[in-house]
Amino acid sequence: MTDIHFSSTPSQPWWSQLRAGRVGRALSEPVTLLGVILVTIHLLMAIFAQAISPHSVSALVGTPMQTPNVEFWLGTDQIGRDYLSRLLAGGQVALLVASCGIVIAVAVGTALGIVAGYLGGHTDEIIMRGVDTMMSVPELILIAILTLAIGSDLSSLILVVAVTYFAGVVRVVRARTVMLSTQDFVRAAELRGEKRLAIMFRELLPNLVGLLGIELAVRMSSAILKISALSFLGLGVSQPTPDWGLMVQEAMGVVYTDPWFLMLPAAALASLILGINFAVDGFTRAFGISTSEL
Amino acid sequence: MSKFPHVQIEHLLVRYRTGPDTAHTAVDGVSVNIRRGETIGIVGESGCGKSTLARTLLGYTRPGAWVAGGHVKIDGANIFDFAPSSLRNFRGRSAAMVPQNPLSSLTPHVTLGQHLTELIAFYGKARGREVRERALDLMAAMGLPEPKALFDRYPHEISGGQRQRVVIAAALVAEPPLVVLDEPTTALDKTVETQVLDLVAGLQRQHGTTLVYVSHDLNVVRRMCRRVLVMHAGKVLEDGAIDDVFSSPRTEYARNLVAAIPRLEATRPLVSAARGRQPRLVVEDLDFSYGRKRGGLAKMLFGAGKRPPLTLTGIDLSLAPGQTVGIVGESGSGKSTLAALVAGLYAGNSGRITLDGTLLSGRAAGRDPDLRRRVQLIFQDPLSSLNPRHTVESLISRPLHIYRNMTRAQARDRCVELLAELDLPTDILSRMPRQLSGGQQQRIAIARAFAAEPDLVLCDEITSALDVTVQAQVLKLMKRLQQERGTSYLFISHDLPVVAQMSDRIMVLERGQIRDYATTTTILTGQTSDYTRRLLGAFDANRTHSTQRTIEHVA
Numbered sequence: 001m002t003d004i005h006f007s008s009t010p011s012q013p014w015w016s017q018l019r020a021g022r023v024g025r026a027l028s029e030p031v032t033l034l035g036v037i038l039v040t041i042h043l044l045m046a047i048f049a050q051a052i053s054p055h056s057v058s059a060l061v062g063t064p065m066q067t068p069n070v071e072f073w074l075g076t077d078q079i080g081r082d083y084l085s086r087l088l089a090g091g092q093v094a095l096l097v098a099s100c101g102i103v104i105a106v107a108v109g110t111a112l113g114i115v116a117g118y119l120g121g122h123t124d125e126i127i128m129r130g131v132d133t134m135m136s137v138p139e140l141i142l143i144a145i146l147t148l149a150i151g152s153d154l155s156s157l158i159l160v161v162a163v164t165y166f167a168g169v170v171r172v173v174r175a176r177t178v179m180l181s182t183q184d185f186v187r188a189a190e191l192r193g194e195k196r197l198a199i200m201f202r203e204l205l206p207n208l209v210g211l212l213g214i215e216l217a218v219r220m221s222s223a224i225l226k227i228s229a230l231s232f233l234g235l236g237v238s239q240p241t242p243d244w245g246l247m248v249q250e251a252m253g254v255v256y257t258d259p260w261f262l263m264l265p266a267a268a269l270a271s272l273i274l275g276i277n278f279a280v281d282g283f284t285r286a287f288g289i290s291t292s293e294l
Numbered sequence: 295m296s297k298f299p300h301v302q303i304e305h306l307l308v309r310y311r312t313g314p315d316t317a318h319t320a321v322d323g324v325s326v327n328i329r330r331g332e333t334i335g336i337v338g339e340s341g342c343g344k345s346t347l348a349r350t351l352l353g354y355t356r357p358g359a360w361v362a363g364g365h366v367k368i369d370g371a372n373i374f375d376f377a378p379s380s381l382r383n384f385r386g387r388s389a390a391m392v393p394q395n396p397l398s399s400l401t402p403h404v405t406l407g408q409h410l411t412e413l414i415a416f417y418g419k420a421r422g423r424e425v426r427e428r429a430l431d432l433m434a435a436m437g438l439p440e441p442k443a444l445f446d447r448y449p450h451e452i453s454g455g456q457r458q459r460v461v462i463a464a465a466l467v468a469e470p471p472l473v474v475l476d477e478p479t480t481a482l483d484k485t486v487e488t489q490v491l492d493l494v495a496g497l498q499r500q501h502g503t504t505l506v507y508v509s510h511d512l513n514v515v516r517r518m519c520r521r522v523l524v525m526h527a528g529k530v531l532e533d534g535a536i537d538d539v540f541s542s543p544r545t546e547y548a549r550n551l552v553a554a555i556p557r558l559e560a561t562r563p564l565v566s567a568a569r570g571r572q573p574r575l576v577v578e579d580l581d582f583s584y585g586r587k588r589g590g591l592a593k594m595l596f597g598a599g600k601r602p603p604l605t606l607t608g609i610d611l612s613l614a615p616g617q618t619v620g621i622v623g624e625s626g627s628g629k630s631t632l633a634a635l636v637a638g639l640y641a642g643n644s645g646r647i648t649l650d651g652t653l654l655s656g657r658a659a660g661r662d663p664d665l666r667r668r669v670q671l672i673f674q675d676p677l678s679s680l681n682p683r684h685t686v687e688s689l690i691s692r693p694l695h696i697y698r699n700m701t702r703a704q705a706r707d708r709c710v711e712l713l714a715e716l717d718l719p720t721d722i723l724s725r726m727p728r729q730l731s732g733g734q735q736q737r738i739a740i741a742r743a744f745a746a747e748p749d750l751v752l753c754d755e756i757t758s759a760l761d762v763t764v765q766a767q768v769l770k771l772m773k774r775l776q777q778e779r780g781t782s783y784l785f786i787s788h789d790l791p792v793v794a795q796m797s798d799r800i801m802v803l804e805r806g807q808i809r810d811y812a813t814t815t816t817i818l819t820g821q822t823s824d825y826t827r828r829l830l831g832a833f834d835a836n837r838t839h840s841t842q843r844t845i846e847h848v849a
Contacts (some may be wrong), residue, residue: 184679188742191637191658192696193666206683 025286032282038275042091042268049089055082057089058240065258077261078250086242090265091224091272093237094244097154098223101161106216108162109169110208114200116170117177118186127170134167143226147235157236161223169215173208180207214284221276228269244269298370300472300504301328301351305364308346308355308528320346320359322528330471331502335515335536337551338525339761340732347525348474348508352389353381368472387417389472390465394480396457400449406433406460407445410467417468436463437493455486459493466497473498474506479514483624484788484832491518510761512555513833516540524548554766556791572650573612574782575636575750580609580645582635605806606631609645615749616780620797620814622790622829628806629786633752636784637671649750667697670743674755676735680727686713686738687723693746712741716771733764737771744775752784757792769796790833794818802826 026032054073055061064080066072074083116127134142146160180186181204189199230236231245239246244265251261308321320343328334336344349355350366353373365372368388376384393399400409410429414420420428426445433441436459449457458478465473475494479487495518498505507518515522515536522539524532524547531545543549583605606628613619621629635642638658647654649668658666673679680689690712691705700708706723713720716737727735736756743751753772757765769792776783785796793800800817802810802825810822820827 184673184675185681187639188671188673188679191639191666191671192693193658193661193663194696203681207681209683 022286026282029282029285031278032286035275035278035280035282038271039279042095042272042275045088046092046095049085049092053082053085053088055085057081057085057242065254074260074264077247078254081240083261083264086247087244087264087268089242090244090247090268092243093154093157093241094224094227094231094269095272097157097161097227098220100158102165102216102220102223104158104162105165105219106169106212109166109215110173110205110212112166113170113173114177114204114208117174118181118200118204119196120178124174128174131167131170134163135171139164139226140229143230144233144235147230152230152236152238157227157230161227164226165219165223168219172211172215176208176211177204180204210287214280217276217280221273221280224269224276225273298367299327300330300332300369301326301506302367302370303327303347303350303364304367306347306350306366307361307363308343308350308359309362310356310359319362319528321350323364324525324528324530325364326523326530326533328504328506330504332521333498333505333507333519335507335509335519335522336525337509337512337515337522339551339763340510342525343528344508344523344525345476348476348506349391351472351474351506352385352391354391386413386470387468388470389474390468390470392458392462392465392473392475392478394477396449396454396461399461400457402449405446405448406452409460409464413464413467419467432463432467433460435497436460437489438463453486455482455490458482458490462490462494469501470503471501472504472506474508476508477510480509480511484790485624485828487514488832494518512540512551512762524551550763554763556765556769556789556795572614574615574650575611575613575784576646576648577609577611577632577636578646578648580606580632580635580642580647582606582631582640582642606635606642607807609808611801611811613750613782613784615782616776617799618776618783618785618797620793620800621784621786621803622788622793622800623803623809624788624829626805627803629788629803630754631806632803633671633754633784633786636750637669637752638666639671663697667693667746668749669752670746670748670750671752671754672736672739672743672756675759676732676739677727677759679739680735680742682727685724685726686730689727689738690742690745693742697746708745709741712745715775716741716744717767731764732760733767736760736764736768740768740771740775744779744781747779748781750782750784752786754786755788758787758789765792772796790829802829 027036050057058081060080061082062072062076062080064076064078066076068075072082072084074087077083077086112127112131116124137145143160143164146163147156150156150159186199186203189203194202227236228243228245228248231243232249234249237243237246247265248262251258251265255262303324303326306321306324307319309317309319312318322343324347336348338344346356346359350361350373351368353366353376355361361374365374367373368384373381373384400406407426407429410432411425414425414428414432430441430445433444438444438456438459444452444456449460452460462478478494479490482490491514494505497503505518507515509515519536521534522532522536523530524539524543524545526547532539532543532548539548540552543552609632611619621632623629634640636647636654638654638656638661641656649665652665654661654665654669687706687709690709691700691702694700694705694708709723710720713722718734718737718741722730722734727738730738736759740756756772757768760768772783773796775781783796785793787793794814794817797814799811799813801808802817802822804825810817810826812822816822817826818830820830822830
């Protein structure tokens with residue numbers, strides 16, 4: 001035991017040291033920083049879109065198909081709505097639906113995953129075979145069927161995302177729980193006579209936090225893409241709500257004459273997904289999730 | 295052969311990157327010459343830089359490490375100046391390394407035979423049909439039973455000792471004049487270790503190989519080497535003939551290191567006051583087997599792989615207040631299973647376990663809470679037994695909440711008291727286990743067990759993961775706690791000297807059955823079964839180079 005860590009600056013609480021160190025290290029990588037900046041811009045854009053956009057997102061404010069000009073910076077679309085305003089607000093629905101849906105999916109998936117992984121036996125069998133069934137249906141088809149069944153208003157879409165994504169979370173959480181359950185601290189808790197619920201949520205859950213963070217972010221980017229695809233297919237967000245997927249779909253008709261109608265929403269969507277993925281990669285590396293989690 | 299010493303290390307400085315602009319110096323200006331055919335041991339606690347130093351002999355540094363100064367010359371040529379191609383040529387032919395974990399150094403999907411034949415062909419030691427013959431010869435020379443049968447097996451199908459012998463065989467294919475062994479027997483049982491060490495020593499004599507042996511186990515180094523380097527914090531503190539260093543260590547650090555070696559001779563005054571009193575723990579005719587269903591638990595506790603069936607038959611044992619019964623045996627002998635049964639991790643098939651006359655039946659969950667409190671189990675690896683996401687305070691206060699109904703404030707006060715009693719700094723309450731040293735972690739685990747104020751503490755290999763000096767501290771602490779509180783211990787270890795040091799009586803288990811059960815003195819004087827004598831011999835043999843003088847001096 002020579003010069004082992006952490007004893008250096010006892011004045012700071014350990015966590016601020018840890019966080020500062022690791023977040024700092026993550027952000028010192030240019031790619032991660034770019035990812036964080038992209039995500040921040042998109043979040044601000046989604047939150048303040050209506051406040052900063054020059055025109056209404058759904059009103060017909062000018063003649064259709066204007067080229068960019070002083071009043072309409074990015075021109076107008078086929079029926080005369082301001083393109084810039086629609087572009088700024090185009091991520092709102094996807095972001096909102098994806099975040100709410102994924103938070104529900106992760107919460108439900110975690111609970112089921114811990115239960116399956118820790119209790120094992122028949123409980124595990126039942127939960128996991130259910131999960132296998134869900135996972136055997138291709139995601140996009142599952143989403144399509146669900147939207148057709150329960151509709152495509154905001155809360156339905158959230159539910160659709162939650163249902164589509166929780167199964168994957170169950171698998172990942174169960175795998176980690178099985179691994180954690182072999183640890184002696186779980187034996188120790190059992191010997192203390194702790195209740196099963198206490199073991200699952202007091203002993204096991206805190207060890208899943210890093211993993212869940214990653215799950216949340218990774219599945220978020222996937223869900224955003226899926227929702228956009230759904231709008232593109234005409235199953236998700238409907239007119240006149242502005243949405244990038246919908247805008248791409250609208251642009252298909254004029255793609256040869258006015259390609260930016262397609263490129264701009266596509267680029268916006270791509271930059272958001274890329275931002276999330278860059279940020280997740282960076283933080284995963286900085287926090288060494290795969291190794292130091294256990 | 296050459297006017298140079300075989301290995302010349304001069305002012306070697308190896309650093310590790312620990313942060314964006316911080317580095318840790320692992321090897322700090324070490325200068326050592328090693329003659330051809332010399333056997334040299336490098337000892338020190340974990341983190342002292344001994345493995346890092348050994349690796350540089352093959353021109354390796356771990357990822358994140360770099361050579362900040364000095365050089366390593368092999369036969370007069372600086373190894374760090376080698377071009378990649380000549381370094382590749384040098385490794386294997388001129389120097390070889392036997393790493394610590396034999397399982398991770400063999401490729402899982404490649405048969406043992408292929409591991410060797412590939413190397414034999416690569417080094418051009420044989421061609422065509424002879425390659426196989428040569429591999430079989432090599433395996434036979436390593437003392438592997440039935441080489442022909444093992445030839446087509448996969449690494450996971452053979453035991454740890456056999457694996458390590460295959461790894462050694464692979465290292466010796468090209469008959470390199472320099473062999474570096476990095477803790478080659480740490481993962482092995484004592485009797486297997488003896489076989490492997492004998493093998494290496496024999497090969498060394500036969501070929502006049504220069505042997506560099508890295509270990510934290512001083513007994514092993516003493517057995518294998520003529521010369522020893524004692525390292526601490528990247529520096530060489532002592533360098534000399536092994537008997538000199540052992541008998542008259544010059545530095546305080548080396549003195550402590552030598553004094554901390556558990557010895558079979560070390561006996562302790564028996565807690566005679568305990569005699570004649572009612573036994574606290576009584577185990578009568580206990581049987582246990584996993585039956586057909588060998589679930590996750592067995593796999594979990596004893597690892598996967600082919601092991602003898604884990605059963606216990608006809609175990610009888612009685613333990614008085616304030617006394618210790620030591621349980622020894624090789625891995626798979628059932629010693630941990632016995633502790634698991636008493637603790638209530640699983641239930642025995644037949645037989646009785648009683649604590650002060652109360653039946654300890656079945657699994658812990660079904661026992662009376664007060665009974666659960668009175669029996670505490672301390673695990674081998676504190677990193678596994680302490681939840682890495684809980685603070686020290688939360689870890690120690692949990693039993694206080696559960697068993698003693700303490701409030702948060704009361705528990706906190708008691709935690710501080712316990713930490714002080716266990717010689718731990720009291721400002722570590724808000725730390726996480728990973729932020730503590732190995733010895734501190736294990737003391738936290740001990741504190742957690744004693745927070746329950748138990749009557750019986752089951753110690754399952756509690757010092758196996760610790761350095762020798764830390765082990766000595768922990769053992770001393772355990773003895774003190776026992777004297778102060780009159781707690782009974784069931785002390786389980788594969789390390790006979792450690793058990794002998796702690797126990798009044800010793801039980802030797804082999805494949806789930808009692809081979810011997812007698813007082814420590816009886817066991818040590820060899821009035822026992824052959825099996826126990828062999829086990830004893832494995833430790834005794836570690837002291838072949840030692841002299842009576844040494845023991846007297848240290849004692």
